[in-house]
Amino acid sequence: MTVSALLFASYADVLGRRSVALELSAGATVADALNEIRALPGGERLPAQPLVAVNLKYARATQVLASGDEMAVIPPVAGG
Amino acid sequence: MRTALVSRPLIPSELLAEVAAPANGAAILFVGSVRELNEGRSVSGIEYDAYGPMAEREMTAIVREAVVAFDTPHIVVEHRVGHLDVGEASVVIAVAHPRRAQAYEASRFVIEQLKRRVPIWKREEYLDGSREWVDPTAGPPVLPAVLPSVHP
Numbered sequence: 523m524t525v526s527a528l529l530f531a532s533y534a535d536v537l538g539r540r541s542v543a544l545e546l547s548a549g550a551t552v553a554d555a556l557n558e559i560r561a562l563p564g565g566e567r568l569p570a571q572p573l574v575a576v577n578l579k580y581a582r583a584t585q586v587l588a589s590g591d592e593m594a595v596i597p598p599v600a601g602g
Numbered sequence: 603m604r605t606a607l608v609s610r611p612l613i614p615s616e617l618l619a620e621v622a623a624p625a626n627g628a629a630i631l632f633v634g635s636v637r638e639l640n641e642g643r644s645v646s647g648i649e650y651d652a653y654g655p656m657a658e659r660e661m662t663a664i665v666r667e668a669v670v671a672f673d674t675p676h677i678v679v680e681h682r683v684g685h686l687d688v689g690e691a692s693v694v695i696a697v698a699h700p701r702r703a704q705a706y707e708a709s710r711f712v713i714e715q716l717k718r719r720v721p722i723w724k725r726e727e728y729l730d731g732s733r734e735w736v737d738p739t740a741g742p743p744v745l746p747a748v749l750p751s752v753h754p
Contacts (some may be wrong), residue, residue: 531651531723534749575721578656592700594653594667598739599683601650601657601722602635602713 523548523589525555531597536567546587552576553583555593572596603669605679606663607652610682617696621676628702630709634693640736644729649677650683653721659679664715672700679712681722692724701703710719 525544534540537559542557552574559565573596574581580596587593604620616675618631636648665677676698686692695712715739727733 528653530653530721531725535735547727573651575656577658594656596653596721597723597735598737599717599719599721600724600736600738601652601720602717 523550523551523587525553525587525589525591525593527559528558528594529559530591530594533568533572533595533597537562537564544593550587551562551583551594552585555587556595559595568595574600587596603675605658605665606682607654607661607681609682609684611693612682612694614691614694614696617678617680617694620678621696621698623676623698626674626676626698626705627697627700628629628705629696630702630705632693632695632709632713634690634713634739636688638688639677640726643726645688647685647687647727647731648692649685649725649733650729651680651723652683652727653709654683657720657722658712661662661716664712664719666695667709667715668711671711672697672699672704674704674708677708677712679716681716681720683722710720711730 523546525546527542529537529540542543544555575592575594614631614633638645668677669675678696681693697705697709697711725733725735
């Protein structure tokens with residue numbers, strides 16, 4: 523299945539891109555997706571447990587992903 | 603109640619007017635703006651980036667929580683994205699309530715939750731030409747901001 527992952531701010535900088543399409547096995551979790559992202563060039567600079575959102579909601583690493591989900595890896599927020 | 607993520611300059615007085623109602627005895631206007639000095643470095647401007655759809659969703663959720671917790675529908679929030687110069691407003695929160703105590707508390711609640719939950723990022727641009735993403739979780743001194751590495 524395909525899950526798109528969005529990258530922002532400092533994370534987009536270290537990976538050199540703002541999104542990536544991930545090919546994952548059925549039943550894959552957020553943690554599995556993060557491992558795929560970490561395997562990309564620059565991905566080793568992501569923190570151990572970054573904040574993640576799935577379909578616009580903050581999600582746990584154990585959440586199971588579905589085909590077509592939009593995942594986002596969220597750097598420390600700094601609004602205001 | 604209303605929230606918006608916008609790329610145009612914010613006009614605080616318009617938000618204040620928006621929350622006005624005869625029942626309200628108090629109105630609080632919070633304006634966050636770009637300051638010229640951060641962590642001892644001279645700032646020339648800030649670039650704000652956001653995960654737009656989620657930022658709108660979280661801002662709406664926060665204001666809904668405040669509407670319930672502080673019992674007033676008169677809360678309006680706008681956050682700006684894009685490039686801002688020093689002194690320009692990045693966020694405006696207007697709250698009106700029959701009583702001042704609840705108005706102050708609701709305003710404080712909204713800005714604190716916004717800073718904690720809404721996926722917005724800022725990259726400071728310094729007078730020396732360098733620029734860095736701000737990481738509020740990396741207590742001072744934070745410069746240069748580097749991501750934790752998984753390698754020793």
